[in-house]
Amino acid sequence: MRENVENKCIIFGIGNSGRQDDGLGWAFLDLLKKNEFEKVSFEYKYQLQIEDAELISNYDSVIFVDASKNDLMIGYKFDTCRASNKYCFSTHALVPETILYLSEHLYNHKPKAFILEIQGYEWELKNGLTKKASDNLNRATEFFNQKYSSDILKA
Amino acid sequence: MKKLVIDPVTRVEGHGKVTIHLDENNKVKDSFFHIVEFRGFERFIQGHPYWEAPVLVQRLCGICPVSHHLAAAKAIDQIVGVNPEDLSLTAQKIRKLLHFGQLFQSHALHFFYLASPDLLFGVNADPAKRNVAEVAIEHTDLAKKGILMRKFGQEIIKTIAGKRIHGISAVPGGVHKKITLQDRDYFLNSKDIPSIDAMINWSKEIIDFLKGYHDVNKKWLDEFADYPSGHLGLVNKENGFLELYDGNLRALDANGKVILNDVPNDDYIQYFNEGVEKWTYLKFPYLKDLGKDKGWNRVGPLARINVCNGIETPLAEEERIIFKLATHNKINNKTMYSHWARLIEMLYCAEMMKNLLNDEDILSNDLVRKGERRNEGIGIIEAPRGTLIHHYEVDDKDRITRCNLIVSTTHNNEPMNQAVKWVAKNVISGEPTITEGMLNQVEVAIRAYDPCLSCATHALGQMPLHVTLLDHNGNLLDERKR
Numbered sequence: 001m002r003e004n005v006e007n008k009c010i011i012f013g014i015g016n017s018g019r020q021d022d023g024l025g026w027a028f029l030d031l032l033k034k035n036e037f038e039k040v041s042f043e044y045k046y047q048l049q050i051e052d053a054e055l056i057s058n059y060d061s062v063i064f065v066d067a068s069k070n071d072l073m074i075g076y077k078f079d080t081c082r083a084s085n086k087y088c089f090s091t092h093a094l095v096p097e098t099i100l101y102l103s104e105h106l107y108n109h110k111p112k113a114f115i116l117e118i119q120g121y122e123w124e125l126k127n128g129l130t131k132k133a134s135d136n137l138n139r140a141t142e143f144f145n146q147k148y149s150s151d152i153l154k155a
Numbered sequence: 156m157k158k159l160v161i162d163p164v165t166r167v168e169g170h171g172k173v174t175i176h177l178d179e180n181n182k183v184k185d186s187f188f189h190i191v192e193f194r195g196f197e198r199f200i201q202g203h204p205y206w207e208a209p210v211l212v213q214r215l216c217g218i219c220p221v222s223h224h225l226a227a228a229k230a231i232d233q234i235v236g237v238n239p240e241d242l243s244l245t246a247q248k249i250r251k252l253l254h255f256g257q258l259f260q261s262h263a264l265h266f267f268y269l270a271s272p273d274l275l276f277g278v279n280a281d282p283a284k285r286n287v288a289e290v291a292i293e294h295t296d297l298a299k300k301g302i303l304m305r306k307f308g309q310e311i312i313k314t315i316a317g318k319r320i321h322g323i324s325a326v327p328g329g330v331h332k333k334i335t336l337q338d339r340d341y342f343l344n345s346k347d348i349p350s351i352d353a354m355i356n357w358s359k360e361i362i363d364f365l366k367g368y369h370d371v372n373k374k375w376l377d378e379f380a381d382y383p384s385g386h387l388g389l390v391n392k393e394n395g396f397l398e399l400y401d402g403n404l405r406a407l408d409a410n411g412k413v414i415l416n417d418v419p420n421d422d423y424i425q426y427f428n429e430g431v432e433k434w435t436y437l438k439f440p441y442l443k444d445l446g447k448d449k450g451w452n453r454v455g456p457l458a459r460i461n462v463c464n465g466i467e468t469p470l471a472e473e474e475r476i477i478f479k480l481a482t483h484n485k486i487n488n489k490t491m492y493s494h495w496a497r498l499i500e501m502l503y504c505a506e507m508m509k510n511l512l513n514d515e516d517i518l519s520n521d522l523v524r525k526g527e528r529r530n531e532g533i534g535i536i537e538a539p540r541g542t543l544i545h546h547y548e549v550d551d552k553d554r555i556t557r558c559n560l561i562v563s564t565t566h567n568n569e570p571m572n573q574a575v576k577w578v579a580k581n582v583i584s585g586e587p588t589i590t591e592g593m594l595n596q597v598e599v600a601i602r603a604y605d606p607c608l609s610c611a612t613h614a615l616g617q618m619p620l621h622v623t624l625l626d627h628n629g630n631l632l633d634e635r636k637r
Contacts, residue, residue, distance in 0.1 A: 046320060050287050051302045051309075064185060085288050094288070102291050106299060 007041040010059045012096075013067040016046055021120025021133040024059045024067040025038070026121060028118065031141045053102035061112040064096040065132075068117035075136030078148065080114035114148075166436050173597055175579045183584035187434055188572045188601065191325075197525065205234050205532075205549045206327055212560070218607055220321050221312060222538035226545040227252055228325030229401070229534030234549055235327040236526020239401040240543050241522040246329035248352035251292070251316045251400050252511040253324055254536070255504040258355070260308025262538035264378045264500045265605045266361070267301030271560065272481035272492055273599050274368060298366075302358045303349050304501075310348060311508065314338045321374030342512050351509045353481035355470065358502040362474055378578045380490035380600040383453035384410030384570055385442070388459040389537050390417060397475075397503065399537040401510045405462045406442065406452055411486035415442060420535040423544060429561065433534075437568045440561050451569035452527050454541025455604060456496035468506035490574055493603040538563045540605050564606045574600035584603070 011032065014142055017023030029042045044056070048064075056062045064081060081099040086149045089135065096101075104110040120133045160174050175186045192566055200211055209227040213220035229239060239247075272285040275294060283289075291298035309319045315334065316322025324330050342351060349357075350487060369376055389402035395417070404423060406415035410547070430439040430447045441450030460479075466472040481487070487496075511517060534545045541563030548557040554578065578597045583589060 049305075050291065051299070051306050054299075054302050054306070054401075085292075098288050102288060104293055106295060106302075146281075 008059065009037075009061045009063070010041040010043055010056060011063045011065060012043045012045050012048070014045045014048060014064060018125060018127060020124055020126050021109070021129055022067050022076075022114070022123055023129060024118045024120050024133055024137055025065045026142060027129060027137055028065045028116070031046075031137070032144070032149075036147070039099045048096065050073065050094060050102060052094075052099050053106055056099060056111055056113075056122040057107035057109040061110050061114075062100075063116060064115045065116045065118070066100075067120040070117065070135075072117060072119045074139065075119050075132075076140035076143065077115075077117045078140075078143070079115055079116045079117075083110060083113075085110050114142065126154075160370075173575055173601075174204065175575070175583060175597070177584075181575075181583075181587065181589070183579040185204075186572075186575045186579040188575045189567075198562055199560045201555055201556050205231055205547060205555055206547075206553075208547060208555060208558075209325050210323060219257065219261055219538050219540070221253055221316065222536060222543055224316075224540070225254055225324060226398070226534040226536040226543045227547075228327075229536060230532035230545045230547050231534075232448060232549065233532035233534075234529055236528055237328045237524050238526075240542070241524055241526065243470045243519075243524055244516045245519040245521045247335060247400075248511055248514055248516050248521070248551075249315060249324060249334060252334075252508060252517065255314060255507045256308045256315070256398050257313025257513070258308075258539050259501055259504040259508065260305045260312070262497050262504070263301055263305040263308065265539075266497060267298065267305070267500075267607070268496065270602060271297075271301075273595070274494070277353050278596050278599050281589075282591055282595065285595070290367055298327070300360070304354060305356055307348065307354050307372065308504075309353075311342070313343070326523060329526055331522065333520055333522060334517045336518065339512055339518070341439055345633075351505065351512060354492075354505040355502065355509065358498065358505045359470065359474075362498045362502060366477070367597070373512045376491045377489055379596075380603070381488055382573050382577050383488050384492075384573065385409065385414060385450070386441050386458035387415065387452035387454050387485065387566060388462045388540055389535065389542065390463050391467075392417075397459060397466045397471075398462040399459075399504075401536070404535070404542070407462055409486065409488055422532050423533065423535065424546070427561070429565075438565055439568050441568050441569075442553060451601075452566060453570045453604075454563050454566040455493060455539075456500050457490075457493040458535060458541065459489060460496040460499060466503055468503050468510075470506055470594075471499055471503035474502060476522070479502040486573070490603045493605075531585055532550055540607055541566055548593045562607070564604070567604045567606060571604055571606060574603070 011029060013025035013029035015022040015025040023118055026044050029044060033042060040058070045052070054058050068077070081096050084097040085101045085103055096113065100110060100113050118133070119136050120130070122130050158174055158176050164318050173186070173188050174481070175459040178183045178184050195542060203211060209224050209230055212227045232239065232250065233240065236458065267286045267290070271290050272287065275290060276284050291569060312322065313319045315322040341348065383404050385408050387404065387406040389398045390396065390405045391398040391402050395405070403417040403419055403518065404415055405413070405417050408414045424442070426442055427440055430441060432439065439447065439451065441447045442452070460475060466475050478499060481492070531548050536543050543563050544559070544561040546559040547555055550556050575597055580602050582596050583593050586593065
């Protein structure tokens with residue numbers, strides 16, 4: 001496909017910037033792109049679909065970034081994504097764990113995978129993040145740049 | 156009296172809810188398919204400059220934004236004085252290629268991701284199994300092809316509109332850029348993507364699969380949600396063939412009699428009205444002459460194959476003829492045949508994409524035409540789910556003063572309610588125990604229409620199905636989540 005298979009890492013921002021804090025995933029990508037990482041692809045998604053299993057099978061590592069309604073102690077949570085089909089609810093949108101599971105089963109490739117949740121608060125039809133969500137985004141970005149970007153994105 | 160609630164209906168685009176009212180003996184008293192989200196696009200687009208409409212209305216949907224983009228663009232063309240036939244050949248063909256890419260990927264999404272679990276595993280299978288991930292694991296080859304077919308359509312969209320979702324191609328009077336040789340070469344000669352011939356061959360394979368399924372399950376496909384209805388769609392202005400981008404409106408009644416005879420787009424308002432009900436935000440369009448109770452029509456693949464005289468591409472036409480033989484060339488009111496019709500349209504789109512990709516006109520710089528400014532524009536297109544109508548009025552300051560949208564799923568509102576009633580009456584009514592499989596059959600009937608109820612985006616971890624059983628006072632008797 002058109003995606004550059006030489007790239008090592010792909011980062012998914014999941015959400016919708018027209019629904020307030022649901023735009024956290026995209027906003028994270030916007031900030032990260034300023035770093036001009038090499039060998040990194042950025043993918044803005046409303047929802048994950050099964051074809052994303054094919055897409056991530058071309059990469060060594062993948063990071064899924066999404067807004068979260070969960071109450072997170074420091075406003076964000078970064079964790080390993082473990083392949084699983086247990087979240088296969090009866091609908092058309094898939095979760096990161098299932099995408100990873102399908103990549104392994106359909107394409108015999110399981111990249112290193114991580115999930116970054118960033119806590120949001122408001123979800124109405126409106127552009128722009130809330131102040132608290134923006135603060136969480138900045139904290140998450142700072143954390144990511146300091147602790148993980150060099151390991152994951154420049155490996 | 157008891158009330159069954161299915162909320163939300165799953166494997167459809169957007170959120171809907173079904174309620175089925177039962178009496179003390181579990182006999183169905185009534186049923187409703189509700190659309191519970193209110194969006195208000197027609198209202199908040201008012202006041203915007205008309206040239207923003209094709210961009211703004213895309214936000215109606217994350218699945219078929221291209222259809223809204225093109226329907227609005229066709230209407231806005233008229234505001235700038237350009238009729239569909241007056242667009243440059245380049246603009247017409249690039250828009251059609253975009254449209255076929257959209258239909259191809261949308262139909263692939265529906266068949267492989269949403270409908271196939273019911274067909275492959277059965278409507279009564281364990282709900283944990285009825286999903287696309289299980290299809291991928293047990294039918295790997297089918298799943299891989301489905302993925303690449305959807306991706307091919309999305310790549311067409313991305314090439315023309317810049318993005319897979321919410322890109323921009325059409326501008327008032329044309330398109331904003333041509334297709335380059337490099338773009339075209341990517342689809343015709345690149346090894347980075349399966350060829351257009353592969354798309355055609357795989358489309359035929361999937362139709363063969365469905366015909367085999369039909370041979371084994373004919374009785375069920377014939378009888379499940381078979382009920383009389385009108386059928387509405389665009390047809391080619393010259394020969395009455397299948398037409399998805401620009402044609403005349405034709406409707407047939409449940410017996411195949413013509414009830415709307417090739418009406419030009421601009422006249423639609425003379426023939427259609429929209430009813431409302433308190434229990435749903437979705438309107439109920441109908442033909443004025445026949446009234447609300449008898450004037451409703453199915454739209455979408457089944458209706459389109461029913462109303463057209465033929466298909467211009469040879470392979471799809473062969474399949475249409477076989478499809479028609481299944482009902483002895485009579486009109487087809489069998490809801491489950493929608494899947495078969497949808498696959499025939501996929502094949503048609505693949506053939507048309509091949510024709511257009513090989514057409515030199517798409518490489519030309521003749522992109523935009525101009526005409527004499529008007530104050531009204533109507534754009535009608537066949538979206539994946541059926542006839543889509545955009546109607547705008549603008550003032551002399553270029554602001555939109557009125558907007559009327561009749562989207563495909565709105566036409567299918569009454570047909571889907573009829574489908575729910577059929578299942579309630581024929582599957583659920585009088586049964587001592589209501590099983591999950593029975594409730595899924597309600598969804599199967601709705602799902603055949605591939606309804607696009609709205610585009611909702613969810614944060615991590617959200618999207619439950621919650622089924623509740625309530626007594627006549629609204630007290631909770633039972634509930635189930637999945």
